[in-house]
Amino acid sequence: MTTEKTPPPHAQAGESPTDNSRRQGKGTFGLLLTYVYRDKPLLIKVLLLLLLATAADVAGPLLAKVFIDDYLLAGHLPVWPVAGLALGYVVTQLAAAWFRYRQTLRFTDMALAAVLDIRKQVFAHVQQLPMAFFDQAMTGQLVSRITNDTEAIKDLYVQFLSVVLTNVVLLMGIITAMALLNVQLMLVALLLIPTVVGVIYLYQKLSGAAVADSRQLRSDINGTLGESISGMAVLQACGLQQGSAERFERLNRRYYRARMRTINIGAALLRPAIDLLSVLVLLGILKVFGWQLVNGVAEVGVLYAFLNFMGRFTEPLAEITQRFNLYQQAMVAGDRVHQLMQQPRQHYGKTGDTIHRGALAFHKVDFGYRPGQPVFEQLSLDIPAGAFIGVVGHTGSGKSTLLNLLLNFYPVDAGNISIDGRPLTGYSQDALRRGIGLIPQEPFILAGSIYDNIDMGRKLPREKIENAARQAHLLETINGLEQGFDTRLGERGSRLSTGQRQQLVIARALAAAPRILLLDEATANVDSETEQVVQRALQALHGKVTLIVVAHRLSTINEADRILVMAHGELVESGSHRQLMTLPEGRYRAMYRLQQQARQVELAEQPDL
Incomplete structure (x- = not known):
């Protein structure tokens, strides 16, 4: 089945990166508020610690102002009051740090709890x-969303x-302390806040689209890398390394330009x-203070405290503005x-009944x-x-689609499918997965042990695992390995041959004792010996479970009760092997004879041993 890749989210329905940036934040704030509300007791503790730290921080310059105006400039330095002020200053700064x-x-x-x-x-x-989503999704992009984008949400919290x-x-604590010292100087200092808000607004407007582009391009880079690495054998065999490298370079260059814009x-x-x-606000404060000093309404300690506060006043504003780069990235990531x-x-049904017989319609x-x-x-x-x-049937005739519908991977457009007289859509996911086993053409093997690959987290009894391996004619091979069922297979089952990997997948499907077993071209990529193993397993299961076998090699299904011949989504022939071979112009007969001729040519070309 041919699939199309979905364009990036911001490219769908004619949407531009700017339009996408306007939507930023809605989903992120929803996620953020959910976890803030969940962690409300912890947030209250954080706010209490923050208030105490701010109070201790602000108290330092106020104590310094008292020392300068009441003791230093007055030329009166009694030991205990001055020592008390010094001790208070040290204690407040240590407390603020703690x-x-x-x-x-x-x-x-x-x-970290939120990201987890x-x-x-x-x-x-x-x-x-649904499977329709994965038909259009790129693995690298999904991995990027689950890892990189969720990590950016952590930065939204911490950074x-x-x-x-x-x-x-x-800032609120500093403004309060400034107001207690000198209201006029405090008003001058407040002029810095609206100008900073204007800078932040301008930054968001100018950088939003660039940040959205950079996040999407990073996801595209991950998708391209995953696609290229997984298909490296094909790339090298066809000499496509240069084209793949150029494609990656174009994406990398676009990402570089987007990041440089931000x-x-x-x-x-x-x-x-x-x-x-x-600096401009500080000049304004000095001018107002000079005017007050000339008029005799200013104190030197107040100026010292204000200069101290201004350093602390400017730094928070600078910190906030600098964090807006992370904010933009976190908003885009959270939105993704x-x-x-x-x-x-x-969607699955609610019926938890198990599939008892396996009759299909x-x-x-x-x-x-x-x-x-x-x-x-x-x-x-x-x-x-x-x-x-x-x-x-030939490629595109609907063979695999038939299995996909039986697994409820896609909803039908009209009509209905039933199992044991009940609608397929009425069964729960658990009931379907326990009642229907799938053996795909391409074996999916975990990097864990043989036991793990058969059990697949279902916590099945060991007797069932061993019995499934025996039914798949794999038990002898497993017992011949040094660690038996505990043998680690490596990535994609590299320690097993192609045929053994297929037998392992058969054992996995049989371990749950399904009532319906689906095989999708299970013998297409195996040798004749492994095909015979699969045939023996099917013969042993014949009559015990319902077998639906999609086969490219017609010899695999010679003993089938009924063979369905598909063409362009239609059932064009149906019957046993013998019945179909009697049809003079039959499709099945033509396919079978063609395969037999190819087999004879293959045997004739083999060297004599």
């Missing part, structure tokens, strides 16, 4: 998405929310702009995670992967329980 340390730990704890839960939810959601909240509270905007508007504005979480899940089923391009039209089939059914 409270901030505890607050940072609490915030980081919140962030978000990743768990996202991966659980992805596992329940942005923590910094902003800390500095906003600190860096240039940040370099121009964040720290340099804040430093310039703070939110979009993934909004993808509709695969298709009643006037219409289905197509895309509108206007039907695969099946008015397809009707009746398959009794325990039957051995072979399905053959």
Whole structure:
């Protein structure tokens, strides 16, 4: 089946990166508020620590002002009051440092717990998405969303929310202390805030699209890398390394340019702009203080405290603006995670009844992967329980689609499918997966042990695992390995041959004792010896479970009760091997004879031993 790749989210429906940036934040704030509300008791502790740290921080310059005006300038330095002020200053600064340390730990704890839960939810959601989603998705992009984008949400907690909240509270404390010292100077200092807000707004407007582009391009890079590495054998065999490298270079270059745009905007508007504005405000404070000093209403200690506060006042604003680069990235990343979480899940029924017999029926089923391009039209089939059914046909005839519909991977457009007289859509996911086993053409092997690959986390009894290996004629091979069932297979089962990997997948399917067993071209890529093993396994299961075998090698299904010949989504022939071979112009007969001729040529070309 041919599939198309979905364009990036911002490219869908004619949407531009700018339009995408306008949508940023809605999903992120939803995620953020969910976890902030969940961690409300911890957040309250963080805020309490923050208030205590701010109070201790602000108290230092106030104590210094008292020392300068009441003791130093007065030329009166009594030991105990001055020592008390010095001790108070040291204690407040140590307390501020300790409270901030505890607050940072609490915030980081919140962030890591949130990311842990978000990743768990996202991966659980992805596992329940319909197969139609994976037909269009790129693996690298999904991995990027589950790892990189969720990590960016952590940065939103630790690097942005923590910094902003800390500095906003600190600013409020500083403004309060300034007001207690001198209201006029405080008003001059406040002029810095609206100008900083304007800088932040301008930064967001200019950098939003560039940040969205950079996140999407990073995801595209991951997708391209995953695709290239998984298909490295094909790339090298066809000499396509140069083309693949050029494609990667184009993506990498576009990512570089997008990142440089955000860096240039940040370099121009964040720290340099804040430093310039703070110098201008400081000049204003000095001018007002000079006027007050001339009029005899100013104190030197107040000026010292204000200069001290201005250094602390400017730094929080600079910290906040510098964190907006991370904020933009986190908003885009959070929005991408939110979009993934909004993808509709695969729906299953509520009936928890197990499949007892395995009788199947298709009643006037219409289905197509895309509108206007039907695969099946008015397809009707009746398959009794325990039957051995072979399905053959040329590429694109609908063989694999038949299995996909039985597994409820796709909903039918019209008609219905039933198992044991009950609608397929009425069975729960657990009932379907326990009752139907699948043996795919390409074996999926974990890097774990043989036991893990047969059990697949189902916690089956060891007797069932061993019995399944015996039914798949793999037990002798396993017992011959040094560690038996505990043998580690390596990535993609590299320690097993192609045929042994297929036998392992057969054992995995049989371990759950399904009532219906589906084989999708299970012998297409194996040698004749392994094909005979598969045939013996099918013969042993014949009559015990319902077998639906899609086969390219017609010899695999010679003993089938009934063979369905598909062509362009239609059932064109049906019958046993002997019955179909009697049809003078039959498709099956032509296919079988063609394969027999090819087999004879292959044997004739083999050298004599």
